[in-house]
Amino acid sequence: MTALAVDVGGTKFAAAAVGADGEMLARCELPLRGASCPEDRLSEVIAEITGRVPAGRIEAVGVGSAGPLDLQAGTVSPVNIPGWRDFPLVGFLERLLPGRPVRLAGDAQCMALGEWWRGTARPRTMLGMVVSTGVGGGLVLDGTPYLGPTGNAGHIGHITVDPHGPACACGATGCTETFASGPGMVGWARDNGWTGEDAEALAAAAAGGDPLARRAFQRAADALATAILTTAALFDLDHVVIGGGVAAAGPILFDPLRQAVARDAGLGYLRRLRVEPTRLGRDAGLLGAAALVLPVPARRASCT
Template identity: 50%
Template sequence: MHTDLVAALDIGGTKIAGALVDGGGNIRLRARRPTPAQDDGETVMGAVAAVLAELSESPLWARASAIGIGSAGPVDASAGTVSPVNVPGWRDFPLVARVREATGGLPAELVGDGVAMTAAEHWQGAARGFGNALCMVVSTGVGGGLVLGGRLHTGPTGNAGHIGHISVDLDGDPCPCGGRGCVERIASGPNIARRALENGWRPGPDGDASAAAVARAARAGDPVASASYERAAQALAAGIAATATLVEIEIAVIGGGVAGAGEVLFAPLRRALRDYAALSFVRRLTVAPALTGTDAGLVGAAAAATAAATRTCVTPPVVAGGRA
């Protein structure tokens, strides 16, 4: 029997997606359920089990050799547990053990969602071919992951590269994480919109007050909307430059909904990076939009599981920790 596919889960506060992924990163089968995020932990696990059950009904399921799990965090890959901020019913929830139980004992690999996106971009996206990269998801929150020396660098618990909670403003607003002036508190979509509203920007007739609406206003020349994105870009540039200075990354890849603003974000980001990334060894740093899109979580989870099974240095990248 061929075992040439990998199962993947992408678990967030809005949706639980599942897939079977082949060795070329192509999704062969999909399943999806809404996340019952405000319900108890067993109800959430029931939705995960329903996704797995739908996948397992396909004849392709017999070809799956392992399962990768990308989850909103924090995660603890060493313990196989998750405590997503936006899923309060899961605190130290033994997700790896429960998924293995639901899949008949498939080897399982757990990574955070930012790390999964990084694995996807290194395997199939904008970071492909780079030995040292920072990949970021800038959306409702700001997450990320690192590739160092050609390998995904997750740290002992799977949270390395979580750039959203680097402080870039020592006297800045308190962040829900407990810090002050974090990248996320300035550059996430909700905070871009909040700042624009606080400074006098007003939504159009449709009432859309999202970061995407602020981006449209900035593109049309609204100075307050533009200033909010410029502030977000400055925070991202400071975090990226600090990371590059510390570990000498060659490329920073940015995905997530906020990256959909295009040059409204990327133009001021590149300008700000010229100011912050001033040392000779970080001046050549490239910034690029992510390429793997909404499938990044699934493709990255599959990459993590494949790499854990092979434990080689070739792409897809190696992921340490979390295997049950």
């Protein structure tokens, strides 16, 4: 069986043809910037895959999208794609590839499932996080991805970590995303006198010892630690895996994050928590999207 996996992020779209064994037969990724509209870019990415792997071989479509989303309606409203509000993503993909079942989940939920399937030793309870343009999360509980009734379970980027913090694009205040997303970190650094351009430059400055850039990463790490420990306290997590553009900074983020988790983990069962970078990198979300529709052993997705 071959699945078409689709990953809808805030700044890029990716797709891949994935076999039942997890082998990626073809992969394409394009930035959203420069597209006349998001639908055109998504069609372009998928056409690249079906041009390399005949569409007749593709039996089902799994898609992970930035949220929020509505599983029942098959719609998505990614915070960082303003043109998509209640966009009928499932219906759009069904029209592109008629006759194939389409299954939708959050992009970070797919990242978590991909890591659980192909990247880790299958911990019993796991949180997967994407820390990038936004901050998302997905849960695997007792070996089962937990999506929730609407498909938004695990959306850790919108846990409030400071009720007096910055306003968030979601409409709330002090969300994890306002502190730890790339734009959130860069915005704070610029407000405090940093003159760089983006999160990649901020990470380079922090690696070079710039005190303000390091403070931006410490601030992000503290917010992430609060959100992670809140989630771990609720779900008794074993493992946290983090990917995304900001997480690519490596020790600049993970060293202060692990220190903050160790500092603030008061309960004994929280102190066993492991926090690690993704092993699968940018492929985790695509593999997880494929796993939504492939016969992955010992896994059944829960929507309740």
